[in-house]
Amino acid sequence: MSDAPEDLKDLYAEEMKDLWSANDQMTKVVKKMAGKATDAGLKQMFDKAVDGIGKHTEVLKTLIEAAGEKVKKEHCKGMEGLVAEATKHCLGEDAPEAGPVLDAQMIAQYQRMTHYGIAGFGTAAAYAKALGEKDAASKLSAATKEIYGGDEFATKLADTAVNAKAK
Template sequence: MSTPEDLKGLYTDELKDLWSANDQMQRVLKEIAPKTSDPSLKEMLGKSVEGILKHTELLKDLLAGQDEKVSKEHCRGMEGLVAEATKHVLEEGPEKVPVLDAIIIAQYQRMSHYGIAGFGTAAAFAAGSGLKADDKKLKAATKDIYESDQSMSDRLPVHHSPRRYRAVLAMSPEPKGETRNPFFTASSHKRLIIA
């Protein structure tokens, strides 16, 4: 890839980088998803993979609309994030399920934040280049990624008093035949507030 000389060049470079980032994130999520014990988290990760595919198609369409060769440029930023996710979840992930689920969410969010920044930047470049339709589509994609990230944040434990954590656990009925995951209630899949 040559050095961009104008905003349009920056824009198309960003699209190519994001395409590569999406492909890398999608591949690692497919490997990570089976590691979670929580069916709703597994489902969310699957939906994220579908969302990534949709956003990748958008990137390809936007590149084609710029009379650019529809190709990706390897994203070294996402490569590092994927390497971290692989290390922390797949290679060195703990056996304790609740801790592993929290690590999966944290690694997912790190990769998603790259997408939020990248798609937001691409939208700004599109707007600055007068590409209003592209800007609108990229802002919608950024919003999708942000909402998915926020859903994952809602699953993470937050710091509150141990007394509140015990009270929440006491109110949650133990489902028959299932192991309790202290990050989630099995019946409602709402987050638990733990210290």
């Protein structure tokens, strides 16, 4: 018997379980990047992001349960790849020395992971809306906006401080 989704409700549940896994994976690498950040604004952004990711994960768990699904995550291979890249380029042997260049690299990797979250939470919100789950759609849309706000802040930080220092 296949575990393939049969309807939009299945897609919705799978999306949220995938996002939970993505969030857990992203949290681990962002915490490590925060420890390497030399720009105070970047470190603060990473710390705030970890808190936000945790909050969004709690929303996912609540919505998975409300959808009548078993509250468990499903391993996200998409985020696994993004985390592997972030680890390689920011924490591994291919990482620049601590300082502005590493800070710029960490912003780039953070934004790649963030864009995955924007796409995933936006998709889950659209599914919830189509399923008539107004409260869930509202919560998921709010999370999408918060993630997008974090991405915009990272761009601003790069444009106004970090990239100039990395030149």
